[in-house]
Amino acid sequence: MLITRIYYAIAYFVVLIFEIIKAEIDVAFRTINGDVKPVIMEIETVLARPISQTILANSITLTPGTLSIDLDSEKRILKVATIVKRDKKAVIPFEHYIKGMLE
Amino acid sequence: MLETIIILKSILLIISSILVLLTAIGILRLSDDLDRVLYARIHILGVVDVACIIALLVLYEPLLAVTYFILAPFASHAIANAHYYGEEKR
Numbered sequence: 001m002l003i004t005r006i007y008y009a010i011a012y013f014v015v016l017i018f019e020i021i022k023a024e025i026d027v028a029f030r031t032i033n034g035d036v037k038p039v040i041m042e043i044e045t046v047l048a049r050p051i052s053q054t055i056l057a058n059s060i061t062l063t064p065g066t067l068s069i070d071l072d073s074e075k076r077i078l079k080v081a082t083i084v085k086r087d088k089k090a091v092i093p094f095e096h097y098i099k100g101m102l103e
Numbered sequence: 104m105l106e107t108i109i110i111l112k113s114i115l116l117i118i119s120s121i122l123v124l125l126t127a128i129g130i131l132r133l134s135d136d137l138d139r140v141l142y143a144r145i146h147i148l149g150v151v152d153v154a155c156i157i158a159l160l161v162l163y164e165p166l167l168a169v170t171y172f173i174l175a176p177f178a179s180h181a182i183a184n185a186h187y188y189g190e191e192k193r
Binding site: 028 | 126133173175180
């Protein structure tokens with residue numbers, strides 16, 4: 001359904017902007033405190049199409065504090081560097097919306 | 104009405120300039136002995152990207168802002184990927 005996809009696209013954009021602002025404030029405070037300990041973790045994704053995986057990786061990098069290093073399209077694994085140790089689901093809150101938008 | 108818009112634009116520009124200053128201080132403060140310091144630097148530089156997008160939107164350059172919004176992650180990703188497979192694996 002086209003209308004559902006448009007709804008998910010708008011919701012994805014709103015969530016992305018909200019997450020960017022939240023992470024921006026968080027990272028700005030961390031630069032003042034000096035509370036920085038980068039870790040690398042592997043995150044499994046449910047997205048199957050390469051375009052949606054690319055959009056997910058791009059959104060992760062766009063959010064300050066998280067950075068995608070590598071993407072294995074067939075095994076559906078993303079290598080992500082985060083500024084401190086974080087829960088895996090908290091790194092990709094927009095995965096559900098991308099799934100509704102493109103899959 | 105016009106004055107309110109000018110004041111709002113000025114506030115947004117001041118916020119983005121403060122963010123740029125904070126980033127500069129943060130990058131200079133990080134010591135080189137920290138584990139995986141390059142990723143920390145890229146994370147902190149991500150703050151500048153958002154500040155730059157805010158500034159471009161305020162200065163009536165929406166197309167440049169959208170281009171920056173889409174293209175900025177590619178550079179960070181390229182640097183991180185090259186470091187991961189080049190320097191860190193060595």
